C-alpha cells in the first residue's frame with residue numbers, strides 16, 4: 011500500500027515563529043524548592059533550565075499571540091489572509107471558550123475561525139495533520155498552527171518528579187499550499203486510552219468535577235507515572251518513526267533531522283539510537299526549555315530554521331498523555 015500524500019496540492023510550512031517567557035527557572039532554583047539537585051536533573055533528563063510565565067494575570071493565549079505575532083512580523087504576513095487558527099494546548103485560557111478564537115481575534119485574523127486541539131504532548135503533531143489536510147483538500151490556503159502551554163499553571167512545585175521537567179512556551183507555523191513539491195508527506199498516528207492512568211490531571215473535567223475534595227486532594231495538578239510513560243514513549247516513538255521511514259523509503263542516511271518531542275533527553279537519545287541516527291541529525295533544545303508540551307516541536311523549528319534548506323527530510327515523533335503518539339514525514343519547503 012502506498013501511503014505517500016496522493017494530493018496534487020502539497021501543504022508546506024512556509025513560516026515559523028515562537029515566544030518564550032523571560033523568566034528562567036534553573037536547576038539551582040529548584041534545589042531550593044524541592045529535594046533535588048542539578049546533577050540528578052541533568053543526568054536523568056538533560057534539562058538545565060526552563061522558562062516560566064510568572065505573571066498570574068497572563069494565560070496561554072499571551073504566549074500564543076506573541077508566537078503568532080513573531081511569525082507574522084518576521085514574514086510580513088497579512089493576518090486577514092489567515093483562514094484558520096488552531097491552538098494545540100493542554101492549558102487553554104479557559105474551559106469552553108476556545109483559546110484559538112481569542113488568539114485569532116487578537117492577532118487580527120478577522121477572516122479566520124479558531125479551535126483548540128487537545129492531544130497532550132502529541133497535540134502539535136496531530137495539529138500539523140489537521141492543518142496540512144485542510145490545505146491539501148483545497149478549501150483553505152493559509153492555516154496558522156500554534157502549540158502553546160503554560161505548564162507552570164498545572165504543575166505542583168512541591169512534586170519533584172514533575173516540577174523539574176516542565177516549562178512554558180509557544181511556537182507557531184504557517185501552512186500554505188506550495189508549488190515547491192515539498193511539504194507534508196505522510197503520518198502514522200496511534201493512541202491507547204488505557205494510558206490515561208499514567209499521565210493525567212484527574213479533576214476539573216466531567217468525570218471528576220471540581221470540588222472541595224478535588225482541590226484539597228491536589229487532583230488539579232499534573233500527575234505522571236514517569237517510569238511507565240518513559241518506557242512507552244521510547245518504544246512507541248521508535249516504532250512510529252520506523253513505520254514512517256520504511257514506507258517512505260528513507261533511512262538514517264537520508265533523513266536530515268529527527269524532530270522529537272522534548273520530554274527527556276534520555277528518551278530522545280534512546281529513540282535516535284534505535285533508528286541508528288547520529289546526534290547531529292537530532293534536533294534538541296530541551297536543555298534550555300524543558301518539556302513545553304505542545305510547544306516543543308515548533309520551538310525546535312524556530313531554533314533550527316536557519317539550518318534548513320528546501321527538500322530537507324524531517325521526521326517528527328511525539329508521545330504524550332492519553333496515551334497519544336505518532337510520527338510524521340515532512341519535506342522542508344524553504
Ligand code: UT7
Pocket residue numbers: 045046047050051054055131170171172174209234235236237239240243272273274277301303329330331
Ligand atoms: O511529555 C510526555 C510526558 N512525560 C514524559 O515523557 C516523562 C517520562 N518520564 C521521565 O522523564 C522520567 O521517568 C522522570 C524524569 C520523570 C524520572 O526519572 P527516572 O529515571 O524514571 O526516575 P525514577 O522515577 O525511577 O526515580 C529514581 C529515583 C527514585 O529514588 P529511589 O526510589 O531510587 O530512592 C526517586 O525518588 O530518583 C528519585 N527522584 C529524584 N531524585 C532527585 C525522583 N525525582 C527526583 C528528583 N531529584 N527530581
